[in-house]
Amino acid sequence: MARDWTMHTRSRGDYPIAGRELVAEGADLRVQVLSLAAGQCVPWHYHSEISDSFVCLEGAHGGRDAGAAARLSAPGGRALRGAA
Numbered sequence: 401m402a403r404d405w406t407m408h409t410r411s412r413g414d415y416p417i418a419g420r421e422l423v424a425e426g427a428d429l430r431v432q433v434l435s436l437a438a439g440q441c442v443p444w445h446y447h448s449e450i451s452d453s454f455v456c457l458e459g460a461h462g463g464r465d466a467g468a469a470a471r472l473s474a475p476g477g478r479a480l481r482g483a484a
Contacts, residue, residue: 415443433457454479 419435434442441462454461456473473479 416440417442452481454481 417434417440418437419433421433421435423431423433425431436442454473456475456477458475461473461477461479
């Protein structure tokens with residue numbers, strides 16, 4: 401049985417963020433700029449079929465993987481979170 405690799409829009413959860421900009425989208429790639437104001441965060445979650453890559457563009461980015469210690473990135477810092 402052939403697998404459908406088309407990108408699908410899933411529920412984005414119920415949390416506020418300052419902004420979301422779609423930069424590029426293809427059959428197997430989506431690039432977005434998510435802007436978070438002071439105090440905003442994306443709640444911990446997982447993906448079963450995709451990986452997230454993060455690049456801190458300005459300010460500071462704090463992140464945490466399940467069961468891991470918090471980490472903080474300065475502009476230019478990168479993080480990768482793989483599929484569960």
